Amino acid sequence: MRFNHLDLNLLVALDVLLEEQNITRAAERLHMTQSATSGVLGRLRLYFEDELLAQVGRKMQPTPYARELAAPVRQVLLTIQSSITAKPVFDPATSKRHFRLITSDYLISVLFARVIQKISLEAPHITFELLGPGDTTTEMLMRGEADMMIVPERYLIEGHPSQLLFEEEHVCVVWDGNTQVGDSITLDQYIEMGHVSVIFGRNRQLSVEEWLMSQYGFTRRMEVVTHDFNTLPQLIVGTQRVATMLQRMARLYANYLPLRILQPPVKIPVMREFMLWHRTMEGDPMHRWLRAKISQIINELEQ
Known part of the structure; x- marks a missing residue:
């Protein structure tokens, strides 16, 4: 042509x-x-x-x-x-579409594993590839190398559609044998304690450091840094350290590990999790169906 x-x-x-x-x-x-x-x-x-x-x-x-x-x-x-080139007529029951989604291990653990399980009941031939966030994930979406990102609000891209999925609170988590704090933690204790934190990419993404510095003028003393959410609670056990993490993940691991969940000594803004996709995918029938199913299933799970 x-x-x-x-x-x-x-x-x-x-x-x-x-x-x-x-x-x-x-x-x-x-x-x-x-x-x-x-x-x-x-x-x-x-x-x-x-x-x-x-x-x-x-x-x-x-x-x-x-x-x-x-x-x-x-x-x-x-x-x-x-x-x-997209087919205007689609059937989820027979579709063999492959979706590449960018999301964190946190979301996979607390919600998305069950989302995929439920989607497979209606669309058993759809396949997924789940990619972790990093320095190039925005470029991957812009270049069409990923179908969707599920990310906090700060990573939304102007000019591309998005949809709020849910909101999440932050909590502090310590080992149940921690002797430095009881059932609550003060700001002085929080500043003095060693912290375990999760960081993504060279720019220390997905950290509350920037907010703590702007609001309270301090940064946490990082004693252990990991690069995924699932190892965060495991690295607290047997130590006097504290981790600031998302509530759903903390509750999940408190079922299996000796952890205490405490309210933070300061009010940390809620994390708002969004679906984000390239504007050219807005009218794609199968993509639209997937977005609706993800939203529906998460709402059902939350209730």
């Missing part, structure tokens, strides 16, 4: 070339030879009258014009994928 003398198949190659910035890796993803991929790049350069990818030392870097092209090219491909 051509538009204004441009072979639209070349846009797929351009998208991959701008992402990989490497002929060899792009060729592998496009299932083409390196020479054929170089030829495609040559045709793209001729059409756009720009180098697009310039050799700088041993690496290829996109030109300023190529950087401007990257977002609209990806948008065009996502629109084609979601609105033109």
Whole structure:
């Protein structure tokens, strides 16, 4: 198919070339030879009258014009994928759709494992891949490499639709044998105690540190840092440390570990968990069905 003398198949190659910035890796993803991929790049350069990818030392870097092209090219491909190639009629009972969802191990443990279990009763052939949050998860959604993110409100992306799923309180958790605190914890104790905390990515995402500093002018003394929520309560047992964690996770682990759940010495804002998806997926019938089922099942579980 051509538009204004441009072979639209070349846009797929351009998208991959701008992402990989490497002929060899792009060729592998496009299932083409390196020479054929170089030829495609040559045709793209001729059409756009720009180098697009310039050799700088041993690496290829996109030109300023190529950087401007990257977002609209990806948008065009996502629109084609979601609105033109998607089937208008769908049947969840027979669908073999594969969904890639970005969410934390916290949500999987407290709710989403049961959500998937219930969805399988109506759509037994749907498959899921659950990806943990990280530094590149927003880019993955924007590039169509993930179908949905389920994340706290602070990670919503302007211009893309979202839906509130539930709200969650923070609590403090200590080992049942902790001798530094009783059935409550003061702010002075909280500041003085060693903390176990969960951190994601290089930017220390999903931490209450920024809020504590802005409101109270202190940061916690981190003695143990982990990178997933499920290890957080386990790392408290047998220590005098404290962890600030989400209430549903604390209650879940209090059924299996000797833990005490305490109210925080300060009122920490609730965490609001949202579904977030790329705007091009708004009208996708199967995606819309999945969003409705997730919301419905979580509401039922909460009640």
